[in-house]
Every structure is written in structure tokens, then in C-alpha cells.
Amino acid sequence: MVLVWLLAVPLLGAAAVLAVPNRSAKAWAATGGLVELALFVLLWVSARHGVNWPWIAAWGIRFQLGADGLSLLMLGLTAVVFAAVLISSDAGAGRVYYFWLLLLEFASIGLFSALDLFLFYIFWEVLLIPVFFLLTGWGGEGGRSAAMRWLVMNLVGSLFMLVGIIAVGVLHSQLTGHLTFGIAQLAGTAWAPAVAPLLFLAFFLAFAIKAPLWPLHGWMPEAYGRAPAPVTALLSGVLSKAGIYGFLRVMVPLFLPELRAYQTPLLILAAAGLVAGGLLALRQQDMKMVAAYGSLSHMGMMALGVFSLTRAGVLGATFYMVAHGLMVGGLFLVLGLLENRAGTRAIAAMKGLNRSAPRLAAYFLFFVLGSLGLPGLPGFAGEYMIIQGLVAHDVVIAVIAGAVLVLAAWYMLRAFQATMQGPVGNVAIPDLLARQVAWLLPLAAVVTVLGVWPSTLTLPAAPSLYHAIHLLAAKG
Amino acid sequence: MNPLLWPEYSVLLGVLACLAAVMALGTKRSAEYPVSIVALVASAVFTVHGWSGHQSPVALYGQTVIIDNFSVAVDGLVILAAAASILLGWNERRSGTDFPALVLLAALGMMVLGAANSFLVLFLGIELLSLPLYILAASPGTSASGEAGLKYLLLGAFSSGILLFGLALLYGGSGTMIFTAIGPAHTIAPLVAAGSALTLVGLIFKLGVVPFHMWVPDVYEGSSMPVAHFMAFGTKVGAAAILMRFLFFGFYLSPGVWGPLIGYLGVLTMIVGNLMALPQNDLKRLLAYSGIGNAGYLLIGLASHNVTGAEAMLFYLLPYGFAVMGAFAVVTMVAGERSSISVKDLAGLSSRSPALSAFFVVAMLSLAGIPLTGGFVGKFYLLQAALFANQPGLAVGLVLATLVGMGAYLRPLLASFGHPAQSLEPIVWPWGGALVLAVATLGTIGLGVYPAPIVQIVSHSANFFWLH
Numbered sequence: 001m002v003l004v005w006l007l008a009v010p011l012l013g014a015a016a017v018l019a020v021p022n023r024s025a026k027a028w029a030a031t032g033g034l035v036e037l038a039l040f041v042l043l044w045v046s047a048r049h050g051v052n053w054p055w056i057a058a059w060g061i062r063f064q065l066g067a068d069g070l071s072l073l074m075l076g077l078t079a080v081v082f083a084a085v086l087i088s089s090d091a092g093a094g095r096v097y098y099f100w101l102l103l104l105e106f107a108s109i110g111l112f113s114a115l116d117l118f119l120f121y122i123f124w125e126v127l128l129i130p131v132f133f134l135l136t137g138w139g140g141e142g143g144r145s146a147a148m149r150w151l152v153m154n155l156v157g158s159l160f161m162l163v164g165i166i167a168v169g170v171l172h173s174q175l176t177g178h179l180t181f182g183i184a185q186l187a188g189t190a191w192a193p194a195v196a197p198l199l200f201l202a203f204f205l206a207f208a209i210k211a212p213l214w215p216l217h218g219w220m221p222e223a224y225g226r227a228p229a230p231v232t233a234l235l236s237g238v239l240s241k242a243g244i245y246g247f248l249r250v251m252v253p254l255f256l257p258e259l260r261a262y263q264t265p266l267l268i269l270a271a272a273g274l275v276a277g278g279l280l281a282l283r284q285q286d287m288k289m290v291a292a293y294g295s296l297s298h299m300g301m302m303a304l305g306v307f308s309l310t311r312a313g314v315l316g317a318t319f320y321m322v323a324h325g326l327m328v329g330g331l332f333l334v335l336g337l338l339e340n341r342a343g344t345r346a347i348a349a350m351k352g353l354n355r356s357a358p359r360l361a362a363y364f365l366f367f368v369l370g371s372l373g374l375p376g377l378p379g380f381a382g383e384y385m386i387i388q389g390l391v392a393h394d395v396v397i398a399v400i401a402g403a404v405l406v407l408a409a410w411y412m413l414r415a416f417q418a419t420m421q422g423p424v425g426n427v428a429i430p431d432l433l434a435r436q437v438a439w440l441l442p443l444a445a446v447v448t449v450l451g452v453w454p455s456t457l458t459l460p461a462a463p464s465l466y467h468a469i470h471l472l473a474a475k476g
Numbered sequence: 477m478n479p480l481l482w483p484e485y486s487v488l489l490g491v492l493a494c495l496a497a498v499m500a501l502g503t504k505r506s507a508e509y510p511v512s513i514v515a516l517v518a519s520a521v522f523t524v525h526g527w528s529g530h531q532s533p534v535a536l537y538g539q540t541v542i543i544d545n546f547s548v549a550v551d552g553l554v555i556l557a558a559a560a561s562i563l564l565g566w567n568e569r570r571s572g573t574d575f576p577a578l579v580l581l582a583a584l585g586m587m588v589l590g591a592a593n594s595f596l597v598l599f600l601g602i603e604l605l606s607l608p609l610y611i612l613a614a615s616p617g618t619s620a621s622g623e624a625g626l627k628y629l630l631l632g633a634f635s636s637g638i639l640l641f642g643l644a645l646l647y648g649g650s651g652t653m654i655f656t657a658i659g660p661a662h663t664i665a666p667l668v669a670a671g672s673a674l675t676l677v678g679l680i681f682k683l684g685v686v687p688f689h690m691w692v693p694d695v696y697e698g699s700s701m702p703v704a705h706f707m708a709f710g711t712k713v714g715a716a717a718i719l720m721r722f723l724f725f726g727f728y729l730s731p732g733v734w735g736p737l738i739g740y741l742g743v744l745t746m747i748v749g750n751l752m753a754l755p756q757n758d759l760k761r762l763l764a765y766s767g768i769g770n771a772g773y774l775l776i777g778l779a780s781h782n783v784t785g786a787e788a789m790l791f792y793l794l795p796y797g798f799a800v801m802g803a804f805a806v807v808t809m810v811a812g813e814r815s816s817i818s819v820k821d822l823a824g825l826s827s828r829s830p831a832l833s834a835f836f837v838v839a840m841l842s843l844a845g846i847p848l849t850g851g852f853v854g855k856f857y858l859l860q861a862a863l864f865a866n867q868p869g870l871a872v873g874l875v876l877a878t879l880v881g882m883g884a885y886l887r888p889l890l891a892s893f894g895h896p897a898q899s900l901e902p903i904v905w906p907w908g909g910a911l912v913l914a915v916a917t918l919g920t921i922g923l924g925v926y927p928a929p930i931v932q933i934v935s936h937s938a939n940f941f942w943l944h
Contacts, residue, residue: 056928058935059860118856122847129846136890144890155882159875163859163868170863 002043003065004051006075007109009036010082014102017095025095026086032102033079033086036109040079043067050115060169060180064115069461070318074112074245077322078105080446081237081329085230087439088333097138101234104130108238112245117165117181120250121158124206127239128154131223131231139226146222153219157206164202168254171195187253200258203251211243211299214273224292229336232288236295237329241321244302248318248465252306259309266307267393271400274300278407282414286345288335290415294371294408295328304401305386313389314465319457320382326447327370327379330440334364337436338419341429347418351425359432361420363440368416370447372408377451385458480534480543482522483551484591487558487584490515494577509566512576516559516583523551527933539654540594542725546790549937550590550717553793557710558583560801560912564808565702567906572615578608579706586714592721594653595643602639602682605714606632612703613695616815624698631681631691639678645671655726672727676734679722683715683771686745693756696764697816704760705804708767709797716774716793723778724786724940731781739779743873746772750877753884757818759807762884763800766843769881770796776858776874780865786938787931788857794930795842795850795923802839802916805909806832812904825892829903833892835917842920844885845878850923857931 013032017025050066067075082105089101107130110123128151135147165181172189173179180186191199209216224232251259259266277297284290302324305317337360339345342353354361370377383405390398432440450457477485490512497507526548533544558579565575585604592598610632614625649667650658658668681688696704727734749769756762770792777789809832810825811817826833842849855874862870923930 055926056931058928058931125847129841136893151882151886152879155879159879162856163863163871163875166856166859166863166871167868170860
């Protein structure tokens with residue numbers, strides 16, 4: 001039942017912020033985010049029972065939520081990043097802004113715990129709406145076109161996935177005689193060779209667009225660039241993980257033989273994205289875009305881990321999802337604070353800011369080092385496991401992945417050095433306020449703990465992931 | 477008097493009572509609206525009373541009329557559409573004293589269509605539905621409405637002629653008036669083939685299917701809001717019901733002949749309807765093209781030719797109806813004294829009236845098919861039908877049309893969040909419109925979150941087991 005509350009609290013919070021006056025909306029929303037965090041801790045220490053209620057009996061659809069290792073990690077990431085975003089958001093943003101944020105949290109929590117494809121799809125698509133309105137309402141000049149692009153590209157993917165979801169349900173019912181959309185029930189079904197590639201493509205496209213994986217990232221630059229910093233932090237920190245999570249939650253159980261059959265092209269695609277993202281990040285003159293393309297590159301890294309279909313690779317990808325979500329979320333939030341102070345995002349316009357704002361520069365450096373994979377911070381552990389998984393399968397790809405780590409250090413440190421270090425320029429900015437340190441410090445502490453002691457997460461996550469790969473490998 | 481027909485009798489008595497009220501009280505407009513609502517409530521009570529999940533069909537009047545769970549479900553939908561139209565028209569000064577009686581009469585025609593099992597009853601229902609609507613379309617008395625009424629009358633009469641010609645050929649070819657008596661032996665006869673083709677043309681004209689859709693936007697544009705709403709919701713129910721009766725009861729043995737035709741027309745209709753909705757500025761025209769697109773979705777249920785398809789088609793009418801109710805209620809309130817408004821007039825709705833704008837969001841998202849609204853569940857049902865029928869082409873067509881439709885529905889939504897060109901007066905909430913809006917929104921979200929009870933009802937109403 002804790003899980004149900006975890007889902008219900010953001011929804012109740014969303015309703016509550018609509019009912020309170022604008023000036024207290026933020027207090028309510030931030031409280032909601034903290035309650036959610038507390039509930040997550042309660043879920044972690046409790047027995048983590050899911051629910052499985054009848055819902056639309058005629059179609060074999062059940063209201064089924066669960067918190068196995070994989071879901072638990074993603075729920076934690078959601079709770080932490082949303083709490084940070086709700087606390088750090090602008091108090092003057094108004095209640096509608098907080099309404100959409102909380103609705104987004106509701107959809108994310110639902111997505112990361114749904115175990116029925118119908119339910120999964122509902123949250124998958126509901127997710128699009130708050131982001132759409134956040135981009136149109138708070139995205140400034142080009143927000144509207146960014147929102148349209150976000151919606152149209154993601155809908156192309158998700159609508160074909162809808163056909164795919166119904167098709168797997170229908171095909172499964174023609175094989176077994178009963179209609180169901182439960183992932184566990186559908187797992188391991190041998191699809192007819194004629195339709196299997198089409199089904200695979202229907203799901204793959206939706207997940208790859210949402211992540212996004214290169215070259216399906218057309219919506220990303222505009223959306224990341226236009227969205228206010230807290231929303232960008234959510235897009236890259238939490239929502240991008242929905243795509244990778246979809247590969248693990250849906251595609252591994254349903255399409256493991258197909259994943260194995262197409263493994264080499266998939267690995268090449270992911271590696272190409274890893275390299276392309278890194279090279280694109282190197283060329284950006286706008287700090288937010290450096291982080292955005294860096295994030296695109298890291299999505300390729302996670303995809304590599306998943307497509308390696310090895311224990312280490314899949315576990316590494318899962319761990320890296322959480323690590324990357326926390327670090328890139330923190331990075332975008334810090335960049336937002338920097339942009340507010342400096343009034344620009346252009347790298348060339350800032351110089352030597354660590355003199356006027358040493359604390360901000362310190363947090364910036366922390367998240368930059370985390371993103372480039374410094375040992376001791378969690379990105380390193382994730383990358384290490386992914387590369388370990390890759391070596392077992394394909395050494396060439398593993399070497400490419402390792403080489404790109406150098407690229408990451410290059411583009412990340414370039415942005416940091418040019419803006420923070422060197423002689424003091426003519427722009428000086430105020431340093432972080434105490435209330436900003438108050439949420440940045442715990443976030444950095446969580447990141448450090450995960451970096452030093454990754455098994456906090458890998459131990460609970462491993463059994464369900466291994467189970468998914470091995471049980472099905474035996475079957476298929 | 478047959479007790480099973482009390483829903484219909486109530487509406488008929490309501491028509492007479494409305495006319496009597498107008499005759500006795502003149503233009504003071506005090507009684508006919510309440511009387512019509514009372515008649516519809518009575519009809520609804522009889523409908524609910526008459527519905528039972530397992531009751532077997534009853535054939536009346538020499539099998540020309542069948543009262544079964546399907547006809548009862550159609551009655552329910554028609555009552556909802558008529559009640560919503562009358563409530564929307566209640567506070568509208570322009571709709572005259574004859575409005576409730578004419579709406580009830582057209583509703584009676586739709587109910588007759590839901591129970592028809594013979595060519596004669598089919599034609600009776602179509603004419604009973606159409607004649608009051610010809611008058612209603614022209615009733616605002618402006619030049620636009622006169623044009624709309626005339627256009628509707630001429631094209632409608634033409635389609636009725638084609639329909640009648642087709643029915644005559646069918647009778648000549650099959651020797652029977654009764655749908656269920658058209659045997660398999662006759663289905664290949666040229667006379668029957670020609671007759672059924674002409675009949676189908678007449679019927680899909682009423683549904684507003686491409687290429688017989690040209691009248692829809694013009695007629696909606698010229699009509700008043702409540703009348704346009706009634707055409708968008710009620711007429712679709714009646715036309716969909718008679719198409720199911722005609723094809724699933726009369727020609728279920730030859731789906732190979734009409735199935736592909738209906739399938740192609742359906743895909744064409746949904747894509748053309750949604751594409752044409754994209755550039756529309758007048759909201760009534762936008763909703764008209766949206767209605768055309770939705771007529772295309774409904775045809776998927778027919779083309780699938782399985783039980784799921786029949787269920788999905790009947791089900792889809794309800795979320796579609798709720799969304800149309802919500803959209804028209806909002807548009808009516810924003811329009812106020814004007815007879816029509818454009819997308820630009822919605823600008824600033826979110827600051828003028830946040831509640832109204834929220835209701836508008838729900839209606840539009842349901843039309844667009846976003847989850848947690850009834851529109852999504854309806855499309856999920858139709859997709860299941862298409863895939864159970866092994867017709868992935870229909871499913872892909874629906875998905876592509878939905879994608880186009882998303883653009884069409886988002887444009888007014890985005891406008892409602894934009895800034896108004898000039899300052900605007902606050903919106904007046906007429907109680908009739910507010911009631912319609914409340915029911916529509918609750919229904920839309922209710923169907924989206926927990927559709928199981930309605931799915932249950934539909935599976936008892938459209939369980940045409942011989943389609944398996």
C-alpha cells in the first residue's frame with residue numbers, strides 16, 4: 001500500500017496546489033515533494049509490496065504496480081530529483097506551474113511501477129502533457145515550437161507502441177486463449193517470425209525517441225534549451241530514463257530473442273550515439289547545450305549497457321541511470337542558478353567566476369566531475385560496469401566506449417575552465433544563498449554516498465535484473 | 477401499448493406536450509423546455525428499467541422492430557444527446573419555442589433507428605430524424621442558417637431518394653423487408669448488391685463519411701450551437717446504430733463484399749476529417765471536421781466485423797458524445813451572444829475563467845485520445861477490434877489520423893492559454909450549460925479511469941455472437 005500512496009500523493013498535491021493561492025503554491029508543492037521522499041524511504045525499508053487489483057476484467061487488464069529492484073531505483077531517482085526541483089523552483093512561478101510538476105511526478109511514479117502494459121502506456125502518454133504545457137507556458141520565446149516538437153516526435157513513437165501493445169495482447173490471446181496485458185504473463189512469448197520485427201520496432205522506436213537515442217533526438221536540443229532549468233533537470237534527470245527503463249522493463253522480457261538477433265546493429269547504433277553526442281557537445285557555445293549533448297552521449301552509454309545483454313552491462317546501465325539522473329539533474333539546476341545570476345548561458349561571456357561565486361563554482365565542479373566519470377563518484381562505477389559487460393561481448397565497442405570517456409572530460413572541463421577559472425572578467429555574480437546550499441548539499445551527499453558505495457543500489461537491483469535475463473534466456 | 481416501448485412513448489408524448497404547451501401559452505416560453513426535460517427523464521427511467529444484461533431480444537410488429545439490449549443502449553445515448561442539446565438551448569434566446577419539440581421528434585427518429593429491423597422502419601427512422609433537423613438548421617433565421625437549412629434539405633432529400641431507391645432494389649432482389657430474413661442465397665444477386673450499395677450511400681451520408689461529408693461543416697456553421705451539438709452527437713448515434721443493424725443483422729454473411737469498402741472509407745474519412753480540421757478557424761467548423769474524423773473511427777468497428785468491433789463502435793459513441801458535449805458547452809459559453817466564434821476568440825480563456833479552460837482541456841484531450849480520458853479507452857477498444865480482425869491497416873490508419881488530430885485539437889487549446897487581443901467581459905455561466913459541462917467532464921474522466929462498468933454494459937448490448 002505504500003506504493004499506492006507514493007502514486008497518490010503527487011496527484012493529491014497537484015489538486016491541492018490548484019486550490020491554494022499563488023503565493024503559497026510553492027510551499028505546498030515542496031512539502032508534497034518531501035512527503036514523497038519520506039514515503040520512498042518508507043517503501044525502501046518496508047516489504048515493498050505491490051498491488052494487483054482487477055480493473056477492466058473484460059480485457060484482462062489489472063491495476064498492477066510493483067517495486068522490484070529495477071523499479072525501486074527509478075522510484076528513488078524520481079523522488080529525489082523531483083524533491084530537489086520542487087524546492088529549487090522559482091517561488092513566483094504560480095500554482096499552475098506546480099500543478100504540472102506534480103502531475104509529472106505522478107506520471108513518472110506510475111510509469112516506473114506499472115506492471116501492466118495498458119497501465120504503463122497510460123502513464124507513458126500522460127507524461128507528455130505536463131511537459132508540453134510547461135514548455136508552452138514557461139519556455140519563453142521558442143517554447144511553443146519546442147513543445148510541439150516534443151509532443152509530435154514522442155507521439156509518433158508512442159502511438160505505434162500503442163498498436164504494438166494491443167498487438168502483443170491480441171497475439172498472445174490467440175496463442176493461449178486468454179487476453180492479458182500483464183508484462184509477466186506476456187514475457188517469453190514466441191512471436192510469429194513475420195510480425196516479430198514489426199512488434200520490436202514499434203516498441204523500440206517509442207523508447208529510443210523518449211530517451212532520446214541518437215539519431216532520434218530531434219526534439220531534444222530545443223526542449224532542453226527552452227525549458228526553464230528545473231524542467232530541463234527533470235527532462236534529462238528523470239524522463240530520459242523512461243526510455244532506457246522501457247528497454248529493461250518491457251523489451252527484455254518480451255523481445256529477448258529479437259534483442260539477441262539484432263544485438264550487433266543495436267550496439268553500433270548506441271555507440272554511434274555515444275560518439276556523436278560527445279562530438280556535438282564539444283562544439284556547443286552555450287553551457288546548457290554542452291550538458292544537453294553530453295547527456296545525449298551518456299544515453300548512448302546506458303543503451304550500450306542494456307544491449308550488451310550481460311549481467312554486468314544491464315546492472316551497470318541501471319546503476320548509471322540513477323547516477324546520471326542525480327548528477328545531470330544537479331548540473332542543470334546549478335546551470336540554472338548560474339544563468340539567473342549571469343543573465344547569459346554563452347560560455348564566451350563568462351570568465352573567472354569562481355572568484356565572485358566560489359560556492360557555486362564548487363558545486364558546478366562537483367557535478368562536472370561526476371558527469372565525466374571521476375572515480376569515487378557514481379558515474380565511474382556505472383561506466384565501469386557497462387564497459388565490463390561490453391568487453392565480454394565485443395571488445396571494439398568497449399574500446400570506443402572507453403575512449404569517449406576522454407571526450408567527456410574534454411567537453412565538460414572546457415565549459416568549466418572557460419567560465420569559472422582564469423582571470424576575472426567584467427561580470428561578477430552573487431554567490432549561492434544559504435537556502436540554495438540547503439538543497440544542493442544533501443543532493444551532493446547522496447551522490448557521493450552512491451559513488452563510494454555503489455552496492456547500496458546494485459544489491460537490491462541485481463536479483464530482478466538477473467532474473468529477467470537468465471530466466472528468459474533459458475526459455476527462449 | 478407494448479411496455480417495452482415506453483422509452484419511445486415517453487418521447488412521443490413529450491413532443492405532443494411541448495406542442496400543446498406552445499399552443500396554449502404562446503411565445504412566453506415558460507413550459508416547453510421543462511416539459512421536454514421531464515419527458516426525457518421519464519424516457520431515461522424506462523430505459524434503465526428496461527435494460528437487463530441477459531434479456532433476450534423481443535421482435536415486435538411482424539419482426540419489423542427488435543427490442544434488445546442494443547436498442548436500449550442506443551435509447552440511452554439518444555436521450556443523453558437530446559437532453560444535453562435542450563439544456564444548452566435553454567438559456568439561448570435565439571432558439572425558438574419549437575426547439576424542444578423538434579429535438580424530441582428527431583430523437584424519436586434515432587430511437588426508431590436503434591430498433592429497426594426492416595427497410596420500412598429504417599426509412600421511417602431516417603425521415604423522422606431528418607425532417608426536424610432541416611427545420612432546426614434553418615431556425616436561427618439568418619442568411620447563413622437559411623443557406624445551411626436549404627443545403628441540408630436538398631442534399632438530405634437527395635440522399636433519402638438514393639436510400640429509397642436502394643431499398644426498393646433490395647426488396648425486389650430479396651423479396652423481404654426484414655433484415656434478418658435476407659438469406660445468404662440472395663446476397664450475390666445483382667439487384668441486392670446494387671440495392672445495398674445505394675442504401676449504404678444513403679446511410680453513410682447521414683453519418684458524414686467521406687466522400688459524402690461536404691454538407692457537414694456548412695450545416696454546422698449555419699446552425700445554432702445546440703443544434704450543431706445535436707447533429708454532432710445525436711445524428712452520429714442514430715446513423716451508427718442503423719448501420720450496425722443493417723450490416724450486422726442483414727448482411728453479416730457477406731462481409732467480404734462490404735467489409736473492405738467500409739474499411740477503406742473509414743481510413744479515408746478519419747484522415748481527411750482530421751486533416752481538414754487542422755486549418756479551421758471557426759470552432760464549429762473545426763468540431764464538424766472532428767466529427768467527420770470520428771465517423772471514420774466508428775467505421776473501424778464495422779469493418780472489423782467481429783464482436784469486439786460491434787462493442788467498440790457502440791462504446792465509442794459515449795466518450796465521443798461526452799467530449800462533444802463538453803466542447804460545445806464551452807464554445808457556447810465563450811460565444812455568449814455571438815452565433816459563432818473563431819479559435820482566436822478563445823485567447824485568454826485560461827485567465828478569464830480557469831475552470832472553463834480546464835473543462836475545455838479535458839474535452840479536447842479526450843477528442844485527441846490522451847489516456848485517462850474516455851476518448852483513449854474508445855480508441856483502445858477500436859484498435860483491439862481491428863487487430864483481432866487481423867486488419868493492422870485499420871489500426872495504423874487510426875494511429876496516423878490520431879496524430880494529425882492531435883495538431884487540430886491542440887491549436888484551440890494553445891490559443892486558450894495565449895493572451896487576448898483586447899480585454900474581454902467575464903463569462904456568464906448559464907446553468908444549463910454548466911450542468912452539461914459537469915456531466916460531460918465527469919463522464920469523460922470517469923470513462924478514462926474506470927471504464928469497466930460501461931465495457932460490461934456494451935458487451936451485453938452489442939454481443940452479436942454470430943459475428944464470431
